[in-house]
Amino acid sequence: MPEENYEKDWDKYEQTIEQFVQVIAKNMNLYGITSSVGRLYGTLFFSEEPMTLDDMRDALEMSKTSMSTGVRTLADMKMVEPTFKRGIRKDLYQSEEDWYKSFTSLFGNRWRKHTESNIEEANEAIEELEKIYQNTDSLELKNKIEADIERLDYAKNYYHWLMKFIRVVESGEIFKYIPKNEK
Template sequence: MTEQLPNQEWEKYQNTIEQFIQVIAKNMNLYGVTPSIGRLYGVLYFAEEPMTLDDMREALEMSKTSMSTGVRALSDMKMVEPSFKKGVRKDLYKSEEDWYKSFTSLFGSRWKHHTETNIEEADETIYELNKLKEQTTDEELRQKIDTDIERLVYAQDYYRWLMRFIHVVESGEIFEYVPKIEENRTKRNE
């Protein structure tokens, strides 16, 4: 009976961690990540030691190719990094445990790309509308074009502001305004 109790406790522990990993996986879509890659990150985050692709495949019962693709995606997002252990010849990986760092990197790269695209599209649209305005004799259309160009200029102003915000996040300045919360981790490690 006493031997069964510790096994039940370990099973309860595993189930509790698995539930949290499922939540991570489900919510990773906010970052443009599939649930399977989110599960991979969760497994790496709770792993005591860096893992090989074989370790990950075994833990998640997925193909080695899927693991490799997932690790590459997480690495590109700065959420996983290579690791080294003397005597181990296979590639090892561990999770980036600084979620603040991961967020600023991921947020910056994803938002910057989309914002730059929106700025370029607004520029192009203004250019095309101005060409059309010069060619048309329809006064109502000219007025509509002027109104729409004003809207596009407003959008550009917003996108330029957003680029400044992205810079504040990427550079880490954001933590001057919204400091990291580290007290729980400090208490846990005492």
């Protein structure tokens, strides 16, 4: 193969991979992740070897602090994991290859936190409305409070159902109903 074609092929390859990394980075906002952290994940995903923070910094031209923060974010979401390689003293990281595992962890963590908060807020609102109900002489306000407590109970029932769904996702039981696509 002539040298010119060889270089063109590699350039085209690098452009194609970079384009997909950009798509990953752009879509990470669905998970509450910045595009720079998404680019970091994409870089690790396509790396054939685990990378140090210095390797990541060089590849992405970002500060080591940004790399460290990004890796910590991705590790918390189980999208990146530390690894060991004999003879290398620096911390090494690699992407989690099981996107299903990453998704279930990320989905569970994010949705659980918000759903638990919503249940707590609904309980507090009901408690406060019940106090107002006990202390008011207004029949109109009492009727409004009764209707609103019914709405809040409906919301709580939904959130409790959502917690069941979150547990099904987190436990991996979801794959009984919606199997993973195998290669």
